[in-house]
Amino acid sequence: MQIKYTTQSHQTKAINTIVDLFQGQSRQVSEYDIFDGEAVCGNGYMLDNMSLLENLQRVQKSNKIEASPMLESHDFSVEMETGTGKTYVYIKSILELYDRYGWNKYIIITPSIAIREGVLSSLASMKSHFKSEYKFPYDYFEYDSSRLGSLKHFIRDDGLQIMVMTIDSFKRANTILNMTQEGFAGTPKESLQKVNPILILDEPQNMESELSRISIGELNPLFTLRFSATHKNYYNLIYTLTPREALSQGLVKQIDVLALSENETVNDAYINVQKIEIDKRSKRPVATLELIVKNRDEFVTKSVKIKGNDSLKEKTKNAIYTGFIVDEINAREMYIQFENGLRLELSQINGQVKQQIQEQQITEAIAMHMQKYEELKKKDIKVLSLFFIDRVANFLNNEDGWMQRHFCQEFDRLKVGFESFKDVRSDDVYKYYFAKRKSGYIDDLKNNDSDRKLAKKTYDLIMKEKETLLSFEEKTSFIFSHSALKEGWDNPNVFFITTLNDTKSEMKKRQILGRGVRLAVDKYGNRVEDKEINRLTVVANESFDDFARDLQLEYEVSGISQGSTPNNIKNKIKAKRKYSENELNDEFKALWKKLKSKTLFELKLDEEKYKEKVIRKLQGIETREQKIVRQFGTIEDDIYGYVAEEKSFGLNFEQILPDLVSIIEKEVGLTRYMIIEILDQVDLKPFIRNSDAYTKRALEAFNDAKHEILTECSDGIVYKESGEYYTFMNVFPDELEGYDYEMCRNGLYDAEQWDSTIEKDFIGCADTHFKFFTKLPKRFKIKTPLGSYSPDFAVIKYDESEGAFVIETKGSEKESELRGHEKWQISYAKKHFKLLDIKYKDRVTDCKVV
Secondary structure, three states: OOOOOOOOHHHHHHHHHHHHOOOOOOOOOOOOEEEOOEEEOOOOOOOOHHHHHHHHHHHHHHOOOOOOOOOOOOEEEEEEOOOOOHHHHHHHHHHHHHHHHOOOEEEEEEOOHHHHHHHHHHHHHHHHHHHOOOOOOEEEEEOOOOOOHHHHHHHHOOOEEEEEEEHHHOOOOOOHHHOOOOOOOOOHHHHHHOOOOEEEEEOHHHHOOHHHHHHHHOOOOOOEEEEEOOOOEEOOEEEEEOHHHHHHOOOOOEEEEEEEEEOOOOOOOOEEEEEEEEOOOOOOEEEEEEEEEEEOOEEEEEEEEEOOOOEHHHHHOOHHHOOOEEEEEEOOOOEEEEOOOOEEEOOOEEOHHHHHHHHHHHHHHHHHHHHHHHHHHOOOOOOEEEEEEOOHHHOOOOOOOHHHHHHHHHHHHHHHHOOOOOOOOHHHOEEEEOEEEOOEEEOOOOOOHHHHHHHHHHHHHHHHHOOHHHOOOOOOOEEEEOOOOOOOOOOOOEEEEEEEOOOOOOOOHHHHHHOOOOOOEOOOOOEOOOOOOOEEEEEEOOOHHHHHHHHHHHHHHHOOOOOOOOEEHHHOEEEEEOOOHHHOOHHHHHHHHHHOEEEEEEEOOOHHHHHHHHHHHHHOOOOOOOEEEEEEEEEOOOOOOEEEEEEEEEOOOOOOOOOHHHHHHHHHOOOHHHHHHHHOOOOOHHHHHOHHHHHHHHHHHHHHHHHHHHHHOOOOEEEEEEEEEOOHHHHOOOEEEEOOEEEOOOEOEOEEEOOOHHHHHHHHHHHHHEEEEEEOOOOOOEOOOOOOEOOOEEEEEOOOOOOEEEEOOOOOOOHHHOOHHHHHHHHHHHHHHHHOOOEEEOOOOOHHHO
16 A cells, blocks of 8 residues: 655645745756866855845745844754654655756755654655656665765766765764765765755754764755754744644644553652672672663663662662662572562562553553554554553563563453454564564664664664555554654554653653654545544553643743744854953942852751651651552643543552661661651551552651751751852853843843743843842852752842842742742751841742842
């Protein structure tokens, strides 16, 4: 079956925008030129920059985009939501540009092999469609450093040529393209430069490093078109189609979410004992545990080697492993024991909530798939389901394989009620696409030559089957992958995506949705326009609110949630300091003289008051029985959505209670005697009911009580001057640079930096109501028991009787709504400023009330 393509109105608008950008350019005649003895047939350009700027401003106005005041580069950005035909648009734009202007050399550059393979697949799939519309021939090929004959042909041929390559194939100095080669007058890159190719960047936000930008510029492009749904920076934005517009216009599937989560906590203390062995080097027993590890700002499942006395919390940087310190690893009896009393044997898993949720996800996904398969089969539409798993070993039967076993078991149990499946073997309805080395299947590939070749093999397999999967003759309708399908592949008939990887996965929500938002096609390849049919359901292992919130945040970070924009290069600001230290006004000189002093603190805890406070807090803790919560909701075109159904059901597993005393001792630093003395006066039934939830709240109680005592008592924390000082130049350099700056008259700089909209509004207000002010940078820090704290602003009022203040704008006007950590830091800062005789006001959202 061949997918049938039609140009939709939003695509036509994008293509016309690109072509009209060069209005006034006459059609070039392809001719050979000789450069350094080398025959070259390249792109020519006649438009002057003033005409191009006028064209740019005209198409921007037509598309309701803020006009660029100047032409800073020949880079132009096109923003299109995933699934709306971005690849189609730039391929047809190439054909239109050649037809209209005669430009014949194009290079499509991608950030990864996956996306490159997707582009090549699209070029092959669309060729017969475009053949009926365009009467001229064209060639496309994949750049291969081992076959430079195709590159020579690209440089010399006078017909339309399209080359597809990854950024890695030329950005480093040791690549073939950058080395002198036989048949070229110098390096192949130098020959390419003579062609003045037109560059198409697919997902350019992944090619924004300095090395990538320099390497792209060295290709000497005539101009560059940048296509993405999530630009990091705009370069002369000419067209935009947002997620909200795509959803509301029915250009992509509507999104439903079936959310399954634990009612008290999403992240249980998950530990999977994979291996216990004697380490060859140390000759001591070690264990390999699968844990949930913090990686930058995300959590991923990872195998970690653990030895005696290791803290899982420290090894993973994940607070859910508080109290999990290795007490013993026994390689003879094959078990590992922790100081909190938990003992796990080889292949045993702690945190069964995670697996129970995953099992429920698989069951729900199969049932919904079968139901929708029967419904849409009557309309000649085949339904596909995609599963992202957390670890290959959890799927494959020759390893642990519980996911594969559970899928087959549930498929066989559920199929009896469905005509299309009742006579089908479970082994025939699913396929998996995992990367495989000689040693076996693996979770993740590295960015080296051997793994890049391996990635190509994996993508070749799924790309070749992309359209086969749409046929009812092909029994496969369930697809399992680890990370192979996270980019560069999608299928219009994916109606269900199940995330069996961790809640805080390395895959973004938009990346997950992108695999299935494209509009469905029937068995004849015709696109289906019906909104009720085009619904993608994500079966997620987290609450609906968490899923929707994270998706919303991803849209906001991308700058397209509420019509805002990513960083626009032309908006970058250099803020210059207006005064030296000697030129400051007298009031700020006096304030700075106090402010620059660094301090130290001493702590004194009243134990009896502390114990009373902790006991009162612990007595107020309530917990609920652990259950799986099932929510079904819809993501609206405002990206928030609503929950339509919700129910919960109990968990079926035994849980070993952790050693609460040891956990508190480790985290809070109290003696075991004091902890036991406190817990003896508390009802621990809530702990037995749900130990995980109780432990987290108990730790909060112990810590909050400590900070309350320290801040409430006059001698709880005592600040003293250390005798060290900040220097003016180190805190306030001559020049600052960035995007988030607000121009002002009365600041220390001609533009002051802001970190939030509250701060931005404060700067605008302060510029009118204050004699002088400045943002205090992050490098200006005050020591507290909770780490360093940086206040927001220093201000000088017009009324000299009130004088100077340090201002904190973070958080809420209500103290009860501040986060605990932030609240206590502010409380400690008050004592620091009191010592230095500085007026300090916190929770300020309106400068007029200072």
